[in-house]
Amino acid sequence: MNAPPSFNDGGSGGINPDGISDLAINYFSPWDIWYNKDPKYYDFQPSYVFNNGDVDGNYSPYKLDVYAWVGLAYFDGANDGVFNDLYLQSIGSPSSIVADMIGNQNLYPNLFTMNGIDPQEVGNLVRVDQPLTFNPLEGARIEDRTYQLPMPDSQWSSGDSRYGSSPPPYNWANWAPGFNFSSSISTGAMTMEEEFLLRNYGKVFFYEVRVFEGGTFVDTYYMYPEIETLPKGKSEKWYEVEGLSGPHQSANLPFGGPFPIYYSTDGSTSPTFYNPSQGSGQGYTCNSFEVVLDAPNRHKFSINGSVPRTITMDFMQHHQTFWINSALSLRVK
Numbered sequence: 311m312n313a314p315p316s317f318n319d320g321g322s323g324g325i326n327p328d329g330i331s332d333l334a335i336n337y338f339s340p341w342d343i344w345y346n347k348d349p350k351y352y353d354f355q356p357s358y359v360f361n362n363g364d365v366d367g368n369y370s371p372y373k374l375d376v377y378a379w380v381g382l383a384y385f386d387g388a389n390d391g392v393f394n395d396l397y398l399q400s401i402g403s404p405s406s407i408v409a410d411m412i413g414n415q416n417l418y419p420n421l422f423t424m425n426g427i428d429p430q431e432v433g434n435l436v437r438v439d440q441p442l443t444f445n446p447l448e449g450a451r452i453e454d455r456t457y458q459l460p461m462p463d464s465q466w467s468s469g470d471s472r473y474g475s476s477p478p479p480y481n482w483a484n485w486a487p488g489f490n491f492s493s494s495i496s497t498g499a500m501t502m503e504e505e506f507l508l509r510n511y512g513k514v515f516f517y518e519v520r521v522f523e524g525g526t527f528v529d530t531y532y533m534y535p536e537i538e539t540l541p542k543g544k545s546e547k548w549y550e551v552e553g554l555s556g557p558h559q560s561a562n563l564p565f566g567g568p569f570p571i572y573y574s575t576d577g578s579t580s581p582t583f584y585n586p587s588q589g590s591g592q593g594y595t596c597n598s599f600e601v602v603l604d605a606p607n608r609h610k611f612s613i614n615g616s617v618p619r620t621i622t623m624d625f626m627q628h629h630q631t632f633w634i635n636s637a638l639s640l641r642v643k
Contacts, residue, residue, distance in 0.1 A: 317338045317594070317596050318334060318337060318539060319594060319595055319596060320335075321335035321590050322584060322590050322633065323335075323586070324585065324587065324592070324632060325586065325588065326589035327589070331629040332589040332590050333629070334627055334633045336538040337536075337538055337625075338633035338636055339625055340354075340356035340357075340633065341458070341513050341598060342596070342598035343384045343395070343396050343599045343600075344597070345582070346395070354635040355455060355458060356458060356459075357451055357635065357638075358514065358640075359450070359452075359626060359638070359639045359640070359641075360376065360451075360452075360639075360640050360641070361639075361640075362374055362448050362449060362642050363619070363642050363643065365447065368642075368643045369617070370447065370617070371446055371523055371617050372528065372613060372615060372617075373444070373446070373522040373523070374442075374520070374521060375519070375520040376441050376517050376519050376520075376640065377438055377441045378438045378514045379435045379437050379563070380436060380459060380489060380513065380515065381433065381436065381508075381512065381513070381601070382421060382431065382508075382512060383458065383512055384396075384511055384599045384600060385431065385571075385573040386599065387573075387575065387579075389428070389429055389431055391410070392413075393408055393411060393511075394408070395408050395511070396599060399579075408510070408511070409503065409507055417501050417504070418501065419499075419501065420436045420500060420501075420504055421434050422434065425559065428554050428559065429554070430559050433560065433601070433603070436491070436500065436504075437518065438489050439490060439491055440490040452488055457510060458510060458513065459489060459508050459514075460488040460489060461489055461490065461505065462488050489514070514638060515603065516563070517532070517640055518530065518531075518533075518564065519532075521615070528613065528614065528615045529614060531611045531613075532564060533640065534603070534605050534623065535624055535625065535638070536609040547575065548573075548574060549574075550571065551570075551573055551601070563603070563605065565606075566605075566606070569604050570603070570604045571601060571603060572603070573600060573602070574597070574599060575597055575598075575599055576596075576597045578597060580597055581597065582595065582596050582597050582598055583595050586630065586631055608623075613642070620642070620643055621640070622641055623639065625637065625638060625639060626639045
């Protein structure tokens with residue numbers, strides 16, 4: 311059975327009657343539009359985990375400069391240039407339209423494009439300007455309690471009503487300040503509106519990892535997670551993002567392309583149905599509207615330095631929350 315993100319319908323994970331956790335199987339990710347703004351899940355936002363070796367026989371002599379490529383995590387099903395939050399729409403919120411990108415194209419120069427007559431709302435990825443740097447044996451878990459994409463708060467005005475009276479809380483070390491666009495050296499200036507969208511509805515699609523050993527450059531690895539449930543778009547719940555004129559839309563990335571853009575839906579606007587207190591096989595169905603790329607499998611590489619090590623990008627899950635609050639993991643081992 312082919313199945314969608316954020317969890318696999320046939321292996322969603324949960325706690326069995328005997329109390330033993332039934333972990334989810336590939337593909338499981340924390341991005342689901344119904345779990346984004348619902349106040350019940352503010353403490354279950356996606357997290358990003360990094361481990362550059364460990365002391366248990368996996369010493370890494372390498373320094374990592376990690377650049378994230380990010381974009382909108384969700385597609386609302388209509389490529390009309392207006393981005394809707396389907397959860398807010400479902401509860402009758404008057405603010406369910408969160409970005410009129412086609413009507414204000416100057417405010418979204420990086421996240422929105424026009425392909426002839428076709429608006430393209432998703433798949434326009436941008437690269438952070440400042441890398442997260444991890445020396446040997448360093449690691450971090452970066453997350454935000456209420457927002458989808460952790461960002462430094464230095465760029466935000468405390469008087470901006472969209473963010474409240476004070477910056478939101480963060481949890482990261484000083485040398486891992488989140489995903490930062492402050493210098494805009496590579497992608498052009500990010501606007502306030504674009505950073506608002508990414509903070510609330512963005513995700514990391516892939517990492518560009520530059521590896522050094524003793525100051526010597528080793529290689530650059532473009533990392534993208536494995537998605538077993540996307541065998542070239544054959545899954546019944548994966549839909550290609552299409553333009554108004556019909557041709558399928560795609561993303562161009564540094565490691566090739568163009569790659570088709572897909573999103574996960576069961577064809578309805580019904581919320582994802584899932585209860586982590588019960589095991590798999592309970593009739594769960596995922597309707598996450600998460601966006602992914604049909605890119606080559608690049609989740610694991612061998613580092614060609616003095617010490618043989620493997621760099622891997624995949625997902626981690628908690629034994630009680632499973633795919634909810636699962637973490638995107640980058641590790642050297």
